[in-house]
Amino acid sequence: MTSIRTLTVNNEEVYARTHIQGVDGLANSTENKDGLMSKEDKQKLNRLQEFDISKLNEATKISPGLMSMEDKQKLDSIDKHNQIINRNVNVYPNKTQIVNLNKNLTSCLNGIILVWRLDDIDDLYHYQYVPKYHNNHPNTYITEVIPYRNQSNKLDYCIKLVRVSNTQVVGAASNQLAPSNHIRLHEILEY
Incomplete structure (x- = not known):
């Protein structure tokens, strides 16, 4: 569940002005500064965008990939029967x-x-x-x-x-x- 946040400046409650192009007072986030999202979320997003998808391999019984080796073995044991x-x-x-x-x-x-x-x-x-x-x-x-x-x-x-x-x-x-x-x-x- 999300909570309501109150914007304050110098410990006084303020109301943001909104416009089609953005919200006054809220800047774009960077890895070092909060903005429309927290700096931690911005760091996570950047890591996801920089991830090389070619590193993802198909899992086998002897090497992990998109799933663990153990999960691959379980899946194979289910899949090979009742065919x-x-x-x-x-x-x-x-x-x-x-x-x-x-x-x-x-x-x-x-x-x-x-x-x-x-x-x-x-x-x-x-x-x-x-x-x-x-x-x-x-x-x-x-x-x-x-x-x-x-x-x-x-x-x-x-x-x-x-x-x-x-x-x-x-x-x-x-x-x-x-x-x-x-x-x-x-x-x-x-x-």
Whole structure:
């Protein structure tokens, strides 16, 4: 909160006259004399104006820059997780449509999320979590039952079967048959 200041000359209260060009009695500040701002603020402002911006470097894990090394490490640890591993996959997938993971399942923080999407309209997303320890069972099918409204506006179910290994997602032949062929694998997220 700011406080009101009283202008005094020889311990008598005076009122400043103002004009479009300035205020009578208030001069420009210098580094040695108060004016429209304090001399300390004028010194700070001059130092900021003289600062060479090219000295600012991007922080790394081993050297500070615009932030400390520690903050950069924290930011990197947050940023490297929960990202899209495979974008615009758009397969059902059947047993011949193999999706190669852009990041190994065991390298993910917790696992992956398979994002299933309805073919007819783009407003139905279904998220299937696969933990990274599932890599111990790469030949085992995992199943997902996805409810959706068919063209008759009746509730229907799509059953998806996939095998997830450390590097791939492989579907089953039944994924391309009705009603399972109404929903496709849209993308894969790290979790």
